[in-house]
Amino acid sequence: MISKLTYAERETAFAIALATLVGGLALGIAGRNDVLGWQGVIVVVFAIAVLRPLMSSYYEPPVAEDRKVTYYDDPTKVGIVLAMVWAVFGMFMGVWVASQLAWPELAFDGAWSSFGRLRPTHTTGVIFGFGGNALIATSFHVVQRTSRARLAGQISPWFVLFGYNLFCVLAVSGYLMGITQSKEYAEAEWYADLWLVIVWVTYFILYIGTIARRKEPHIYVANWYFMAFILVVAVLHIVNNLALPIAWGQAKSYTIWPGVQDAMVQWWYGHNAVAFFLTAGFLGMLYYYLPVRAQRPIFSYRLSILSFWGITFFYMWAGSHHLHYTALPHWVQTLGMTFSVMLLVPSWASAGNALLTLNGAWHRVRDDATLRFMMAAAVFYGLSTFEGSFMAIRPVNSLSHYTDWTVGHVHAGALGWVALITFGSIYTLVPALWKRERMYSATLVEVHFWLAIAGTLVYVFAMWNSGVIQGLMWRTYTGEGTLAYSFVDSLVAMYPYYIARAFGGLLFLVGVLVGCYNIWMTIASAPLAASEKTDAPLLPIAVPGE
Amino acid sequence: MDFDHQSLVLFAKSWGLLYLMGFFLCVVLYAFWPSNRKRFDRAKNSILDRDDRP
Amino acid sequence: MAELLHRKLERSAVGFVIAIIAAASVGGIVEIAPLFTIDETVESAPDMRVYTPLELAGRNIYVREGCYACHSQMIRTLRDEVERYGPYSLAVESQYDRPMLWGSKRTGPDLARVGGKYSDFWHVAHLINPRDVVPESNMPAYRWLATTILRTDDLPKHLAAQQALGVPYTQEMIQNAARDAYGQATPGSDFTDGVTERYGEATQISAFDGVTTQVTEMDALVAYLQVLGRLTDAAHGNAAEATSASAPAP
Ligand code: HEM
Ligand code: HEM
Numbered sequence: 001m002i003s004k005l006t007y008a009e010r011e012t013a014f015a016i017a018l019a020t021l022v023g024g025l026a027l028g029i030a031g032r033n034d035v036l037g038w039q040g041v042i043v044v045v046f047a048i049a050v051l052r053p054l055m056s057s058y059y060e061p062p063v064a065e066d067r068k069v070t071y072y073d074d075p076t077k078v079g080i081v082l083a084m085v086w087a088v089f090g091m092f093m094g095v096w097v098a099s100q101l102a103w104p105e106l107a108f109d110g111a112w113s114s115f116g117r118l119r120p121t122h123t124t125g126v127i128f129g130f131g132g133n134a135l136i137a138t139s140f141h142v143v144q145r146t147s148r149a150r151l152a153g154q155i156s157p158w159f160v161l162f163g164y165n166l167f168c169v170l171a172v173s174g175y176l177m178g179i180t181q182s183k184e185y186a187e188a189e190w191y192a193d194l195w196l197v198i199v200w201v202t203y204f205i206l207y208i209g210t211i212a213r214r215k216e217p218h219i220y221v222a223n224w225y226f227m228a229f230i231l232v233v234a235v236l237h238i239v240n241n242l243a244l245p246i247a248w249g250q251a252k253s254y255t256i257w258p259g260v261q262d263a264m265v266q267w268w269y270g271h272n273a274v275a276f277f278l279t280a281g282f283l284g285m286l287y288y289y290l291p292v293r294a295q296r297p298i299f300s301y302r303l304s305i306l307s308f309w310g311i312t313f314f315y316m317w318a319g320s321h322h323l324h325y326t327a328l329p330h331w332v333q334t335l336g337m338t339f340s341v342m343l344l345v346p347s348w349a350s351a352g353n354a355l356l357t358l359n360g361a362w363h364r365v366r367d368d369a370t371l372r373f374m375m376a377a378a379v380f381y382g383l384s385t386f387e388g389s390f391m392a393i394r395p396v397n398s399l400s401h402y403t404d405w406t407v408g409h410v411h412a413g414a415l416g417w418v419a420l421i422t423f424g425s426i427y428t429l430v431p432a433l434w435k436r437e438r439m440y441s442a443t444l445v446e447v448h449f450w451l452a453i454a455g456t457l458v459y460v461f462a463m464w465n466s467g468v469i470q471g472l473m474w475r476t477y478t479g480e481g482t483l484a485y486s487f488v489d490s491l492v493a494m495y496p497y498y499i500a501r502a503f504g505g506l507l508f509l510v511g512v513l514v515g516c517y518n519i520w521m522t523i524a525s526a527p528l529a530a531s532e533k534t535d536a537p538l539l540p541i542a543v544p545g546e
Numbered sequence: 547m548d549f550d551h552q553s554l555v556l557f558a559k560s561w562g563l564l565y566l567m568g569f570f571l572c573v574v575l576y577a578f579w580p581s582n583r584k585r586f587d588r589a590k591n592s593i594l595d596r597d598d599r600p
Numbered sequence: 601m602a603e604l605l606h607r608k609l610e611r612s613a614v615g616f617v618i619a620i621i622a623a624a625s626v627g628g629i630v631e632i633a634p635l636f637t638i639d640e641t642v643e644s645a646p647d648m649r650v651y652t653p654l655e656l657a658g659r660n661i662y663v664r665e666g667c668y669a670c671h672s673q674m675i676r677t678l679r680d681e682v683e684r685y686g687p688y689s690l691a692v693e694s695q696y697d698r699p700m701l702w703g704s705k706r707t708g709p710d711l712a713r714v715g716g717k718y719s720d721f722w723h724v725a726h727l728i729n730p731r732d733v734v735p736e737s738n739m740p741a742y743r744w745l746a747t748t749i750l751r752t753d754d755l756p757k758h759l760a761a762q763q764a765l766g767v768p769y770t771q772e773m774i775q776n777a778a779r780d781a782y783g784q785a786t787p788g789s790d791f792t793d794g795v796t797e798r799y800g801e802a803t804q805i806s807a808f809d810g811v812t813t814q815v816t817e818m819d820a821l822v823a824y825l826q827v828l829g830r831l832t833d834a835a836h837g838n839a840a841e842a843t844s845a846s847a848p849a850p
Pocket of ligand 1: 091092094095096097098099119122123126127131184406407410411414415418419501502504505506508509669704705707
């Protein structure tokens with residue numbers, strides 16, 4: 001990979017890595033009396049890990065490559081591998097956390113391993129580690145193909161990818177040490193947040209720059225979603241994380257938002273992180289990889305435009321449905337509820353558009369597990385958005401809020417939609433990028449598919465049951481008009497479902513491990529000879545190219 | 547800032563709605579504008595061709 | 601017109617970016633902008649006091665350990681919640697909370713009004729191992745809190761940062777922060793009087809973890825738990841429907 005860089009580019013890369021190392025040292029020294037010092041050490045180690053391979057092949061002669069006629073796919077390849085690594089980590093943490101709820105002894109009395117510290121490592125690991133790397137990798141791939149232009153940078157894609165992973169590592173290791181803002185999905189502290197801003201701005205410039213180079217007159221709709229994802233996440237991240245550190249040498253900071261304002265900003269952030277991280281970005285994947293894999297154009301391009309603007313516009317209003325019946329002013333709650341229900345329209349338009357694209361290709365869906373991953377993802381997307389709009393209705397929310405029902409909804413979206421569309425995209429991409437004829441084993445893709453579906457269903461049904469039971473028990477009255485159940489009664493009723501959920505999650509995790517093995521074996525197998533004709537119709541873009 | 551809460555809320559409620567409608571109209575116009583049809587058709591088919599180079 | 605505009609916007613990627621911002625920002629502005637003037641709608645609570653340094657340190661431990669992942673601090677305006685947990689939460693009660701800890705999940709019960717519900721001793725035993733007290737519990741054990749000395753040297757910096765953000769800490773409170781933390785957890789010591797002087801007579805002075813020779817993280821956390829819902833009486837005054845549920849005396 002380094003051999004593809006010119007000497008000047010190697011110098012730039014070296015300078016950036018060295019600057020990071022110095023920054024890490026500074027952080028370590030400034031924070032020597034605080035846990036912050038250890039975060040500095042992690043930055044230094046990370047920078048060295050990047051510097052080492054760079055230095056060892058620094059003087060290798062550059063490989064001549066005509067950049068005008070080739071795409072830049074190395075960052076995408078590395079991004080996919082990183083996404084799978086984070087998937088294993090994040091979902092292992094998920095299974096562990098789920099097991100702790102069933103068997104609390106599994107915290108082993110450690111501070112770092114207690115539920116409150118591990119849970120954010122799960123959410124950050126899967127959302128930002130797995131989801132984020134998958135989004136970065138696929139967005140690099142899609143933007144080049146749809147623009148017919150090479151990435152607008154040779155070093156900046158690497159900076160985005162590695163810089164982003166440094167952020168994830170800092171965040172996750174921080175939670176284990178007790179560094180957190182306790183803001184859901186934005187737990188990382190101020191120094192990591194600042195770093196992410198730099199990385200994200202670079203990502204944005206790179207993406208816009210590539211689009212500006214395009215040879216197609218029209219920007220393909222998948223890019224709209226990726227662009228909205230990059231842009232809005234930047235805004236959300238900055239506003240929600242505005243904070244005042246108590247000292248430059250300490251990790252702790254206080255958010256500038258107090259009380260109710262913090263609640264509103266936090267859930268404006270939280271909900272739109274769902275919208276633009278877990279939805280818009282992955283819809284970008286859907287709108288590219290599903291048509292490509294099915295070898296059919298998207299059913300209605302117009303519909304995709306309408307739903308894009310619908311989603312971009314409506315989601316922003318909906319955040320307050322996380323705060324029904326709270327101290328938030330009533331009109332804000334009503335506004336949030338109304339827009340959440342309206343959101344169903346563009347959401348189902350997207351899901352329907354995807355499914356109608358497959359109309360006429362159902363035999364492929366039957367035979368090709370990769371395409372089936374994407375089909376199932378669209379179904380779960382429709383399902384979880386319907387559920388979300390339903391839960392946003394105040395009386396429904398009075399039951400579902402605070403219960404496992406929310407967790408069930410989350411994972412219907414997270415497992416069923418986010419993870420399945422990602423695996424479908426990755427299985428499409430891996431053979432194409434590494435120029436293999438197909439995945440190492442189609443059977444293993446099939447196995448992964450069924451493990452994932454089974455795991456998701458077990459998980460989601462367990463949580464629906466437990467959530468509704470919990471909600472009902474809390475509000476059940478006896479004939480005399482007193483509350484029928486103590487809190488602990490409701491807790492006891494949860495245990496069977498907690499065990500079932502942990503089992504469902506385990507199935508899902510095993511599926512991911514099968515996927516990792518399959519990807520590994522695919523990469524390790526012999527590449528396709530450049531001129532060989534493939535006769536596999538299901539491999540759309542693994543064709544003689546460069 | 548010397549806006550009071552009531553007027554801000556009022557502004558938000560009225561102009562917010564108007565903005566919503568206007569925006570929606572623009573998007574619909576764009577999506578259904580006859581001369582755009584060709585561009586969209588080209589776009590949706592363009593990702594399917596197999597030439598994997600810029 | 602609209603079509604032309606869009607085509608222009610789209611041709612330059614930057615124009616497209618502007619369109620996205622235009623579409624996306626409105627909702628946020630409309631919803632959030634009015635909240636900057638929300639002080640006008642928030643109930644007033646003249647009796648509201650700020651957290652003492654020890655309580656603030658305890659709150660930061662609550663944040664650090666991620667207790668919010670299982671506990672909410674927001675009693676909704678629903679009958680069963682009011683009867684189970686006490687008067688529903690008011691906006692003013694979290695006006696000094698950075699971050700707010702309303703939470704989104706009740707694996708354990710709401711804690712907004714847990715202050716005074718149990719003795720200090722109960723909390724210590726419960727935190728050391730919840731299953732000693734409530735056998736069915738799945739709450740983690742927090743044994744190490746009782747043996748970890750609380751870091752107090754940086755408390756003035758904490759208070760100063762909060763003051764900079766608008767929490768009404770006085771210079772005197774900031775200067776005495778470390779001493780006050782010690783004083784609140786060691787009844788009868790030289791530093792105790794300063795705490796009640798600065799934070800009011802109702803401030804609880806107690807050897808929270810039962811040991812007065814040192815101030816541990818357990819002291820701080822229990823001091824925080826015991827003040828939850830008791831910084832102001834505003835909620836008790838106006839919540840007529842909160843019949844049976846006013847916080848019992850300690
Ligand atoms: C192996 C599969 C997984 C398992 C076993 C698992 C397990 C869990 C558990 C036990 C929780 C805590 C629930 C609670 O506090 O009661 C949780 C929360 C969460 N998980 Fe997962 N998870 C898995 C996969 C995923 C994936 C792939 C994603 C996202 C892409 C995800 C996103 C989340 C989110 C956002 C939350 C927070 C939910 C909330 O606050 O309501 N999880 N998960
Ligand atoms: C039309 C679309 C959607 C609507 C209207 C919606 C609505 C909701 C509602 C009402 C809640 C419960 C809030 C509460 O009571 O605390 C919620 C929670 C959540 N939803 Fe959705 N949802 C939608 C789609 C999705 C999708 C596709 C995902 C993808 C993964 C998702 C992820 C989440 C997460 C992570 C939470 C948990 C937040 C937390 O409490 O930590 N939602 N959503």
